[in-house]
Each structure stands twice: as structure tokens, then as C-alpha cells.
Amino acid sequence: MxxxxxxxxxxxxxxxxxxxxxxxxxxxxxxxxxxxxxxxxxxxxxxxxxxxxxxxxxxxxxxxxxxxxxxxxxxxxxxxxxxxxxxxxxxxxxxxxxxxxxxxxxxxxxxxxxxxxxxxxxxxxxxxxxxxxxxxxGTQKPGLFAALAHPALHRAVVSIHDMPQRRWTVDELAERSAMSRSSFMATFRTVVGTTPMAYLSAWRLTLARRHLLAGDPVKLAARRTGFGSAEAFSRAFSKAYGHAPAAVKPLRAAASQGRHAA
Incomplete structure (x- = not known):
């Protein structure tokens, strides 16, 4: 390491x-x-x-x-x-x-x-x-726990977790880990199993889906999680989840519909 x-x-x-x-x-x-x-x-x-x-x-x-x-x-x-x-x-x-x-x-x-x-x-x-x-x-298996256990890489991963709305670049994340860009990119892929930008997008989508379930409009969920536009967010969300973000029903609304149906 x-x-x-x-x-x-x-x-x-x-x-x-x-x-x-x-x-x-x-x-x-x-x-x-x-x-x-x-x-x-x-x-x-x-x-x-x-x-x-x-x-x-x-x-x-x-x-x-x-x-x-x-x-x-x-x-x-x-x-x-x-x-x-x-x-x-x-x-x-x-x-x-x-x-x-x-x-x-x-x-x-x-x-x-x-x-x-x-x-x-x-x-x-x-x-x-x-x-x-x-x-x-620690673990030898690539993934999130390996990244969190890594003495240098965890700083970039935690930065992504804590500030998903920031417009991160690979250079900034490499600097957070006190690594050169090339070393950071190679190490990230080996340890996490994906690229820094792909991991950032996946984390943003996870958070955005929770915002939608809590009742946020699509545009607000996109803005809160760092997507450049609602359109870009919708494309990424649809690709990841198989449906548009507008199809996500807030949990409170779904529960209310269930009670009425009963």
C-alpha cells in the first residue's frame, strides 16, 4: 500500500x-x-x-x-x-x-x-x-472497504462522501490523497475497482435517490448532489436505475397511497 x-x-x-x-x-x-x-x-x-x-x-x-x-x-x-x-x-x-x-x-x-x-x-x-x-x-478485496482502509486513498473517498456537490477533478482528489495524478488513478482503480469519477457519480446517484424519496423535486435533487443539470442527472439516473427520476415516489406519498388503497 x-x-x-x-x-x-x-x-x-x-x-x-x-x-x-x-x-x-x-x-x-x-x-x-x-x-x-x-x-x-x-x-x-x-x-x-x-x-x-x-x-x-x-x-x-x-x-x-x-x-x-x-x-x-x-x-x-x-x-x-x-x-x-x-x-x-x-x-x-x-x-x-x-x-x-x-x-x-x-x-x-x-x-x-x-x-x-x-x-x-x-x-x-x-x-x-x-x-x-x-x-x-482492511481487506484484499477491491471495493469500498479497501478504499476506506487505504492510508492515503481514503482521504479522496471521504472527501467525495462528505462533499458530493463539489465539482471534483481528478487532480484535486489526487492532491487530497497526497499522490501524483497517475499514481492516484492507478491505485484508485486497483483498490476500489472503478475510476474516481465513476465512483463519484455512483455516490451522487445514491444520495439523489434518497433526496427524491424524501420528496425533493428532480431539479433540487440534481443540484444538491452536484449534477451539472437536471438533464444530465436524469440520463445518469435512468441508466443506473432503469427508470427516470421523476418516476420515484416519495416515501410519504407511497405510504399514503397504500393506506387509501387498504
């Missing part, structure tokens, strides 16, 4: 937490729902682990103590589709993780006021720590 010259790391998860809603709920035995987050092990003296499987567990580990469903806008969130099949983080490697896991298990085992809210907040922290562990561990 190319090493960046002592540049501070950027927050590689901030954009995903801001854009996609993270929800965690404990599942009781026999309750419907696919468990994705499991606290396993005896927990004594910090022993045990947090295990996160974005695709869910078909069968829980034999030493599972608490199982929870995780909704991180899974289908729309590119972070979830890019994750490894399983991330396991040992509790004894982090006092803060150990304390959070203990509080999570305590809330899960009791029926107290505010239980669901407390579980959701604590579960969010556990998921984020698992994601942090996956990024820190």
Missing part, C-alpha cells in the same frame, strides 16, 4: 451515519426478524466478542447471549453491501467496547422504561465499533 505522509485520518464513517439511518432492536427467542448482531461468549473478565453479519445469521453461534436485528438502510447503503461476510471484535481488546456490550446486555435482559431506545443507542455504538474494526483490519 502507498503510505500517506503523516496526514491525519478523516472520519470514514461520518457520511454514512448522517445519510443512512441506523436502527438496532433485540430479538427474543422465536421472534420474527433476521439477527445480524450477536454478543457471544461468557463475558467474564471482558471475555467474549461482538459478531456482526450484515447478511444475518442462519444459525446463531452456540455461545450467543444476545441477538439483535440491524437496519442500516441495508439495501440502499453501499457500506453494508461492501462489508465482509462477518466481522468479529473481541471485547477484551477495548474497555469502551466491553462497557458498551455490558450495558447492552443489561438492557436486553431487563424490562425497564426506555428499554428500546437504550438498546438502539447502545446497539448503534456496537455496530459502529464493528465497522471501525472491519475498516482497521
Amino acid at each position: 502507498t503510505q500517506s505522509p503523516n496526514l491525519p485520518k478523516m472520519d470514514r464513517l461520518a457520511a454514512f451515519v448522517e445519510v443512512f439511518k441506523l436502527r438496532v432492536a433485540v430479538l427474543s427467542p422465536g421472534e420474527a426478524g433476521m439477527p445480524a448482531l450477536v454478543l457471544a461468549g461468557d463475558g467474564a473478565g471482558g471475555a467474549g466478542r461482538v459478531v456482526f453479519r450484515p447478511g444475518g445469521f442462519a444459525r446463531l453461534p452456540p455461545d450467543a447471549r444476545v441477538a439483535a436485528a440491524v437496519d442500516f438502510d441495508n439495501e440502499a447503503n453501499p457500506l453494508m453491501s461492501a462489508m465482509p461476510e462477518e466481522v468479529a471484535v473481541a471485547l477484551d481488546g477495548s474497555p469502551s467496547l466491553q462497557a458498551t456490550a455490558a450495558a447492552f446486555m443489561a438492557e436486553a435482559s431487563e424490562s425497564r422504561c426506555g428499554r428500546s431506545a437504550a438498546i438502539n443507542r447502545l446497539g448503534e455504538v456496537l455496530v459502529l465499533m464493528a465497522l471501525r474494526g472491519a475498516i482497521d483490519a
Whole structure:
């Protein structure tokens, strides 16, 4: 890997937490729902682990103590589709993780006021720590996690995530990563599996679709995500999703139509 010259790391998860809603709920035995987050092990003296499987567990580990469903806008969130099949983080490697896991298990085992809210907040922290562990561990598979783990390239990727509306050039993104243009282009394609401009366009389309679902007009969604015009946005959106952006119905309108139909 190319090493960046002592540049501070950027927050590689901030954009995903801001854009996609993270929800965690404990599942009781026999309750419907696919468990994705499991606290396993005896927990004594910090022993045990947090295990996160974005695709869910078909069968829980034999030493599972608490199982929870995780909704991180899974289908729309590119972070979830890019994750490894399983991330396991040992509790004894982090006092803060150990304390959070203990509080999570305590809330899960009791029926107290505010239980669901407390579980959701604590579960969010556990998921984020698992994601942090996956990024820190790195991966040899090209894609988003490899880019976020790369010591230099992640600065360009995070810049795209944080400022999609900016008119980025390859030279500017290479400068963010403290790399030459040629080295940046070659490294980006190898690590991410696509070109910087193609990745930028894909991220913009992901955000634009969410704006449309929230009720934004096509022109506003295009402007908020950095497309030069509504026409250019419509062409890119239609190519990516197979239909025009005007065909996207806001979630509130779709829910209202469903109630009337019922």
C-alpha cells in the first residue's frame, strides 16, 4: 500500500451515519426478524466478542447471549453491501467496547422504561465499533472497504462522501490523497475497482435517490448532489436505475397511497 505522509485520518464513517439511518432492536427467542448482531461468549473478565453479519445469521453461534436485528438502510447503503461476510471484535481488546456490550446486555435482559431506545443507542455504538474494526483490519478485496482502509486513498473517498456537490477533478482528489495524478488513478482503480469519477457519480446517484424519496423535486435533487443539470442527472439516473427520476415516489406519498388503497 502507498503510505500517506503523516496526514491525519478523516472520519470514514461520518457520511454514512448522517445519510443512512441506523436502527438496532433485540430479538427474543422465536421472534420474527433476521439477527445480524450477536454478543457471544461468557463475558467474564471482558471475555467474549461482538459478531456482526450484515447478511444475518442462519444459525446463531452456540455461545450467543444476545441477538439483535440491524437496519442500516441495508439495501440502499453501499457500506453494508461492501462489508465482509462477518466481522468479529473481541471485547477484551477495548474497555469502551466491553462497557458498551455490558450495558447492552443489561438492557436486553431487563424490562425497564426506555428499554428500546437504550438498546438502539447502545446497539448503534456496537455496530459502529464493528465497522471501525472491519475498516482497521482492511481487506484484499477491491471495493469500498479497501478504499476506506487505504492510508492515503481514503482521504479522496471521504472527501467525495462528505462533499458530493463539489465539482471534483481528478487532480484535486489526487492532491487530497497526497499522490501524483497517475499514481492516484492507478491505485484508485486497483483498490476500489472503478475510476474516481465513476465512483463519484455512483455516490451522487445514491444520495439523489434518497433526496427524491424524501420528496425533493428532480431539479433540487440534481443540484444538491452536484449534477451539472437536471438533464444530465436524469440520463445518469435512468441508466443506473432503469427508470427516470421523476418516476420515484416519495416515501410519504407511497405510504399514503397504500393506506387509501387498504
